[in-house]
Amino acid sequence: MGIVQTLTHDQLQSFNSDGYIVMESFASDEEIESMRKRMEQLLNEFDYSANASIFSTKNQQQLTDDYFYESAEKVSFFFEEKAFEDDGKLKQPKEFSINKVGHALHEKDPVFNKFSDSEKFSGLLCSLGYKRPVIIQSMYIFKQPGIGGEVVPHQDNSFLYTEPPTCTGLWLALEDATITNGCLWAIPGSQKNGLVRRFIRGEDGVTFDRPSPDYDHKDFVPIEVKAGSLVVIHGDLIHQSLENQSSKSRHAYSLHVIDTDGCKWAENNWIRRKTEPKPLYVS
Numbered sequence: 030m031g032i033v034q035t036l037t038h039d040q041l042q043s044f045n046s047d048g049y050i051v052m053e054s055f056a057s058d059e060e061i062e063s064m065r066k067r068m069e070q071l072l073n074e075f076d077y078s079a080n081a082s083i084f085s086t087k088n089q090q091q092l093t094d095d096y097f098y099e100s101a102e103k104v105s106f107f108f109e110e111k112a113f114e115d116d117g118k119l120k121q122p123k124e125f126s127i128n129k130v131g132h133a134l135h136e137k138d139p140v141f142n143k144f145s146d147s148e149k150f151s152g153l154l155c156s157l158g159y160k161r162p163v164i165i166q167s168m169y170i171f172k173q174p175g176i177g178g179e180v181v182p183h184q185d186n187s188f189l190y191t192e193p194p195t196c197t198g199l200w201l202a203l204e205d206a207t208i209t210n211g212c213l214w215a216i217p218g219s220q221k222n223g224l225v226r227r228f229i230r231g232e233d234g235v236t237f238d239r240p241s242p243d244y245d246h247k248d249f250v251p252i253e254v255k256a257g258s259l260v261v262i263h264g265d266l267i268h269q270s271l272e273n274q275s276s277k278s279r280h281a282y283s284l285h286v287i288d289t290d291g292c293k294w295a296e297n298n299w300i301r302r303k304t305e306p307k308p309l310y311v312s
Contacts (some may be wrong), residue, residue: 032310035149036156044157048220048266051252052153055259060144061203062283067140068169072124074171075106100132101166101300107131111176128178132169135284136306141167143282150199151310153261160290163195163306165189168283172211177273179295182244184220185285186264187237188228190295194263202254203280211273213260214249220265230299 036044044050096105109185112119112126113294135145145164166189171177186215189196206212225240226239244267264269287294289308 032148032151032155032312034156036150040140041156044261044263046261047215047217049215049217049252049268050261051254052259052261053255054257055149056201056203056257058143058257061257063140063205064144064169065280067138068280069124069303071104071130071138072106072127075123077106077108077119077123083284084132095270096300098301101302102133102136102304103149104134104137105132109176109178110172111178125173126176127171127173129168129170132166132300134169134282135164135167141282144282146309150284153199154197154286154309155312157261159286159288159312161288161311162286162307162309163289163308165287165300165306166285170279170281170283172270172273172279172281174210174273174276174278177211177279179272180270182241182249182267182269184224184265185262186224187226188299189264189287190224190298191229191270191284191287191292192291192295194224194264195292197286198259198260198262198264199284199286200262201282201284202210202256202258202260204256204278205254206281207253208251209274209279210279211270212254212279213252213268215252215262215266215268215271216244216248217250220263222265224265225267227295227297228299229297230301235299250308 040050099105107128107130108126109128112121114120134141138144145167185196185198186194200213225242226237229236229238249269254260
């Protein structure tokens with residue numbers, strides 16, 4: 030109650046037309062610094078000898094295991110595919126080998142919870158028409174120098190499906206994101222074509238219900254942003270990021286939100302929570 034909408038008419042028009050908008054200076058320098066320092070601390074405390082799980086969008090079906098499933102309600106660590114030698118040892122220190130940390134930072138860690146539960150997120154979601162929004166997953170993404178892996182073209186609704194679809198991606202740049210270090214790319218207006226395929230969890234693991242279409246790279250436009258900028262992404266927008274072959278990392282904090290008012294969470298999504306997520310607000 031009492032949530033103030035923060036998007037302007039022009040921003041909403043742009044979002045509905047292109048499928049994404051960029052909100053510059055969404056996070057302050059202090060907020061960025063607090064999240065980066067906290068992640069540095071979490072990495073220092075992480076003992077990868079107990080678990081060395083790899084994340085890759087290219088081989089997601091093969092690399093999905095119990096550690097990945099359980100991460101829906103935990104703070105879990107996933108390595109880059111190219112992080113290890115043939116003998117299983119890391120090629121470089123763990124802080125330069127991690128792909129991402131997820132998927133419940135917003136819920137389990139006080140620093141990330143404080144930012145994720147802020148009024149500016151609620152105002153943004155209220156502007157988009159959310160009645161009872163919940164953050165269904167969060168990720169700290171590193172896009173490591175030289176080995177930061179490609180994220181293939183996809184739609185967020187494929188992985189986080191509700192009936193009707195309600196997912197929105199909120200992608201915060203914690204460092205400048207450029208073409209050189211692996212910024213986001215999107216096909217403007219592609220959300221108007223609807224959902225292409227679903228990522229289904231069954232008894233034998235996860236699989237896509239149909240092959241991925243072929244996309245022409247010339248249809249994508251780069252979304253280069255400064256640290257602190259938030260990219261708001263429609264759940265059906267086709268977007269991707271390329272490998273980071275530069276010497277600079279591209280840290281980002283990514284949230285995915287769904288509505289829980291007037292829609293149903295699909296039981297065959299990969300996320301199967303044991304506890305109901307807390308709504309950001311109820312209107």
